[in-house]
Amino acid sequence: MSQHAAAIPSRGRYVNSGAGPTLLPLDIGHPEFMALVAPDTAYWSLVKRENLDDALCQGPILETYRANAARFAEEMHGLRFGLAPAAVYFNPTERCNLNCSYCYIPEDLRRNGAHMDRARLLLALAKLKDHFAATLPNTRKPQIIFHGSEPLLNREAMFAGIERYAEDFLFGVQTNATLLDAAAIDFLTSHGVGIGISLDGHTPEIANRTRATWNGAGVFDAVCAVMDQLHDYPGFSVLCTITTKNMAHLTDIVDFFHGRSVQTCMLNILRCTLPHAREVKPDDATAAEHYLAALERTHQLYRQTGRKLIVANFANALLGVVAPTARRLMCDISPCGGGRCFFALAANGDLFPCSEFIGLQEFAGGNIFEQPVAEALASRAFAAVTSRTVEDIALCKDCAIRHFCGSPCPAEAANMNGGMDRQGAFCEFYEEQIRYCLRLIADKRETDFLWDGWDEGVETVFDLRLA
Numbered sequence: 001m002s003q004h005a006a007a008i009p010s011r012g013r014y015v016n017s018g019a020g021p022t023l024l025p026l027d028i029g030h031p032e033f034m035a036l037v038a039p040d041t042a043y044w045s046l047v048k049r050e051n052l053d054d055a056l057c058q059g060p061i062l063e064t065y066r067a068n069a070a071r072f073a074e075e076m077h078g079l080r081f082g083l084a085p086a087a088v089y090f091n092p093t094e095r096c097n098l099n100c101s102y103c104y105i106p107e108d109l110r111r112n113g114a115h116m117d118r119a120r121l122l123l124a125l126a127k128l129k130d131h132f133a134a135t136l137p138n139t140r141k142p143q144i145i146f147h148g149s150e151p152l153l154n155r156e157a158m159f160a161g162i163e164r165y166a167e168d169f170l171f172g173v174q175t176n177a178t179l180l181d182a183a184a185i186d187f188l189t190s191h192g193v194g195i196g197i198s199l200d201g202h203t204p205e206i207a208n209r210t211r212a213t214w215n216g217a218g219v220f221d222a223v224c225a226v227m228d229q230l231h232d233y234p235g236f237s238v239l240c241t242i243t244t245k246n247m248a249h250l251t252d253i254v255d256f257f258h259g260r261s262v263q264t265c266m267l268n269i270l271r272c273t274l275p276h277a278r279e280v281k282p283d284d285a286t287a288a289e290h291y292l293a294a295l296e297r298t299h300q301l302y303r304q305t306g307r308k309l310i311v312a313n314f315a316n317a318l319l320g321v322v323a324p325t326a327r328r329l330m331c332d333i334s335p336c337g338g339g340r341c342f343f344a345l346a347a348n349g350d351l352f353p354c355s356e357f358i359g360l361q362e363f364a365g366g367n368i369f370e371q372p373v374a375e376a377l378a379s380r381a382f383a384a385v386t387s388r389t390v391e392d393i394a395l396c397k398d399c400a401i402r403h404f405c406g407s408p409c410p411a412e413a414a415n416m417n418g419g420m421d422r423q424g425a426f427c428e429f430y431e432e433q434i435r436y437c438l439r440l441i442a443d444k445r446e447t448d449f450l451w452d453g454w455d456e457g458v459e460t461v462f463d464l465r466l467a
């Protein structure tokens with residue numbers, strides 16, 4: 001018998017050694033519970049602190065995990081590597097009428113750039129329709145989200161596209177709201193277009209610190225007027241970007257949104273891809289403190305009024321913990337959604353993995369007017385993003401929550417920290433967010449933070465909490 005054949009492989013009898021399962025204890029900051037996390041499969045269970053040693057040596061958590069680990073691994077692999085793009089962030093213009101301090105689109109483009117003309121916009125939609133017809137099941141409608149700079153500066157072409165392709169795509173628009181007059185609102189709402197507007201404060205003084213015209217004039221009043229008209233439109237949401245200029249006021253901002261009957265908002269931590277954005281970059285631990293306080297405030301308001309203000313980016317992170325494969329946004333999984341679940345189309349036709357890369361020409365995978373979309377999706381520029389995994393990032397590869405966090409954002413990592421194999425800007429922020437998710441679950445409060453009906457179509461494959 002050869003020496004190799006004589007070797008006895010590990011039978012995986014013990015946790016965290018040999019071929020045994022990896023289950024890492026995680027302090028979630030809860031007085032009673034800790035989490036046990038299997039990082040590779042994003043499986044977790046909450047365990048009473050005093051039962052931790054038993055849970056790691058024997059009992060139902062271990063047995064059930066052993067029995068289901070292969071299935072969890074397969075599902076995680078499908079989520080990470082098995083999806084096809086189904087959405088496009090479509091920039092119909094390079095120009096913007098505002099000069100927000102943290103914008104990811106280079107200033108020269110926003111000041112002097114071009115519109116995509118009507119004929120080219122319609123042609124781009126035709127090419128996208130053909131691409132998705134060949135790659136998606138016909139039961140699935142792809143999404144087109146018209147996106148910044150300021151899409152409504154090219155309103156006539158954009159509306160022509162929405163009208164012509166109403167049957168082929170689900171449309172949305174993310175806008176600074178300053179050009180949403182009554183006719184535009186009527187057109188968009190009557191065509192069922194999702195509308196996201198941006199507002200960073202609850203007073204003109206706070207909101208205008210980061211979002212103002214090229215002359216420095218604030219736009220708070222104009223945005224509030226739109227918010228009041230749209231608050232009960234089902235596809236409406238308000239996006240607030242967290243910076244040094246507003247983080248201390250997040251709780252007031254949440255009060256303000258709830259008071260104006262907003263149903264869905266986003267409290268997104270700043271992206272630090274471009275150097276000028278970093279001038280308003282908050283410290284991550286301090287930002288997390290304010291962010292979690294604001295989330296708690298949404299809960300208090302819900303309890304007091306019975307009316308939820310869903311913080312969609314947080315709900316998505318929470319969903320990533322509760323039902324990992326049901327998450328809707330794709331910044332918090334690696335590879336992230338950029339180039340993999342969606343891609344971005346610049347106004348000159350260039351294709352990028354995500355809007356965050358627009359203007360960084362080395363990440364252009366091709367041009368929709370010059371080559372098939374599929375060719376751009378398979379380009380080396382796209383592969384640089386779609387192949388970025390937490391396993392290749394020194395500081396993330398051993399992190400217990402790596403498949404809840406995803407180590408965003410590749411654009412930040414490359415431009416701020418020197419490479420795709422680096423972290424982005426806000427590790428501690430993401431750590432605190434996930435620990436908070438697990439505390440909510442320990443306290444059985446998690447559904448209060450999720451959309452009503454969030455679990456429709458979600459299959460419970462394993463539910464063993466509070467063991």
Ligand code: SF4
Nearest residue numbers: 331336338354408409
């Ligand atoms: S992590 Fe960054 S590049 Fe990836 S989808 Fe999010 S914003 Fe885009």
Ligand code: SF4
Nearest residue numbers: 396399402405407427
């Ligand atoms: S960024 Fe931080 S929290 Fe996220 S996976 Fe990396 S180490 Fe973990």
